[in-house]
Amino acid sequence: MRTLDTLGPLASRTVIVRSDLNVPLATTANGDTEITDDGRIRASLTTIRELRASGAKVVVISHLGRPEGAPDERYSLRPVAVRMSELLGAEVGFVDETVGEAASAAVAALGDGDVLLLENLRFNPGETSKDETERRAFASQLAAFGDACVSDGFGVVHRKQASVYELAQLLPSAAGRLVAAELEVLERLTEKAERPYSVVLGGSKVSDKLGVIAHLIERVDTLLIGGGMVFTFLAAQGHAVGSSLLEEDQLDTVRGYLASAAERGVRIVLPTDIVVAAAFAADADHEVVPADAIESSSFGAAGLGLDIGPDSAEAFAEVIRASATVFWNGPMGVFEMAAFAEGTRTVAGALTDTDGFTVVGGGDSAAAVRALGFADEDFGHISTGGGASLEFLEGKSLPGLEVLV
Numbered sequence: 439m440r441t442l443d444t445l446g447p448l449a450s451r452t453v454i455v456r457s458d459l460n461v462p463l464a465t466t467a468n469g470d471t472e473i474t475d476d477g478r479i480r481a482s483l484t485t486i487r488e489l490r491a492s493g494a495k496v497v498v499i500s501h502l503g504r505p506e507g508a509p510d511e512r513y514s515l516r517p518v519a520v521r522m523s524e525l526l527g528a529e530v531g532f533v534d535e536t537v538g539e540a541a542s543a544a545v546a547a548l549g550d551g552d553v554l555l556l557e558n559l560r561f562n563p564g565e566t567s568k569d570e571t572e573r574r575a576f577a578s579q580l581a582a583f584g585d586a587c588v589s590d591g592f593g594v595v596h597r598k599q600a601s602v603y604e605l606a607q608l609l610p611s612a613a614g615r616l617v618a619a620e621l622e623v624l625e626r627l628t629e630k631a632e633r634p635y636s637v638v639l640g641g642s643k644v645s646d647k648l649g650v651i652a653h654l655i656e657r658v659d660t661l662l663i664g665g666g667m668v669f670t671f672l673a674a675q676g677h678a679v680g681s682s683l684l685e686e687d688q689l690d691t692v693r694g695y696l697a698s699a700a701e702r703g704v705r706i707v708l709p710t711d712i713v714v715a716a717a718f719a720a721d722a723d724h725e726v727v728p729a730d731a732i733e734s735s736s737f738g739a740a741g742l743g744l745d746i747g748p749d750s751a752e753a754f755a756e757v758i759r760a761s762a763t764v765f766w767n768g769p770m771g772v773f774e775m776a777a778f779a780e781g782t783r784t785v786a787g788a789l790t791d792t793d794g795f796t797v798v799g800g801g802d803s804a805a806a807v808r809a810l811g812f813a814d815e816d817f818g819h820i821s822t823g824g825g826a827s828l829e830f831l832e833g834k835s836l837p838g839l840e841v842l843v
């Protein structure tokens with residue numbers, strides 16, 4: 439893989455850095471947007487600092503959330519530019535468009551060592567278009583801004599998107615320091631993983647992440663399933679799941695995973711109890727019920743499973759403590775609400791207890807462990823990639839890495 443060093447002297451050259459600044463946001467009581475975890479911004483700074491020190495003019499680009507190809511103030515990167523300035527100790531300019539005259543003028547005005555953040559890439563339909571020609575057209579507009587491009591958004595290297603894939607083909611390009619560091623750690627989880635090896639999966643991007651299970655079954659000893667993913671498994675076993683997250687079109691696929699895990703002697707551990715709530719709200723009434731009787735709660739079919747129950751969390755913790763290698767992606771419940779954070783807290787605590795090598799991957803997963811009071815040093819590694827690290831562990835070729843070879 440081409441590293442930064444292959445780009446030659448960068449003084450006075452304009453370098454585009456594709457970072458993953460997709461940070462979790464919350465709205466404060468007075469309506470302001472607040473970054474609830476700045477881990478991905480911090481992680482982007484090593485490369486940015488190095489480029490500034492080499493005298494480059496630095497243009498940072500990123501997506502935030504999933505806006506639908508048009509400007510949407512809720513997903514503006516403006517607050518990220520403010521936070522990045524504070525962390526960098528230097529001004530980070532911001533322009534409220536990604537391409538166009540104002541962006542072009544802001545890039546042209548950069549001096550050596552200056553940093554500019556452009557607005558959310560996904561405000562432009564070309565970024566995520568399924569049509570390669572549209573992606574290439576958008577990538578060409580971005581490429582016009584720079585002399586070289588550094589791919590440092592590890593969290594997004596699994597996406598074949600204009601700024602991740604096509605842009606790196608249009609300019610001299612290389613992997614940034616974050617991408618290189620992430621790969622070095624995650625490689626320990628592929629060929630050399632010490633056994634027993636457990637993977638804990640949760641979160642809400644269920645349709646994105648179910649597919650990795652087929653491959654993980656070939657590589658791990660135990661899969662622990664929590665978060666929003668649980669309900670498709672429970673439904674596949676014939677249990678009613680009330681109004682919980684459910685991927686109905688995946689039920690047969692999930693039955694297939696259960697059968698192939700049983701054939702291979704791989705354990706899939708599902709929760710035995712669930713915290714069911716009356717509504718998706720921090721102050722909603724909630725009860726713990728058996729996982730095979732979710733609709734037996736007082737809320738009937740309207741009840742939503744928002745966390746794994748205490749017995750399940752303890753059972754998960756036992757497996758984790760006995761593992762030599764653990765990879766965890768996706769919170770066990772809606773940890774942003776205190777009533778549904780206990781499963782995530784217990785699992786995080788078990789990861790910090792084990793002597794094994796532990797990796798936490800994902801924007802929200804990293805945010806969860808920090809919000810619950812754990813320190814980065816409590817874990818072997820906190821990866822900025824959720825879906826990206828999972829697909830890497832699957833052994834898949836990732837578009838954003840493929841183009842850097």
Ligand SMILES: Nc1ncnc2c1ncn2[C@@H]1O[C@H](COP(=O)(O)OP(=O)(O)OP(=O)(O)O)[C@@H](O)[C@H]1O
Nearest residue numbers: 641642643665666744771772800801802803824825
């Ligand atoms: N039972 C549940 N029902 C609904 N949402 C859930 C449930 N359990 C967890 N979540 C939500 O999952 C979200 C995180 O999921 P996600 O798949 O995005 O993980 P991640 O760590 O960010 O990975 P990535 O980096 O790929 O986004 C959290 O906001 C959490 O509230």
Ligand SMILES: O=C(O)[C@H](O)COP(=O)(O)O
Nearest residue numbers: 458460593594801824825
């Ligand atoms: O949070 C992530 O996993 C990355 O930023 C990628 O975001 P996406 O799943 O919306 O492509």
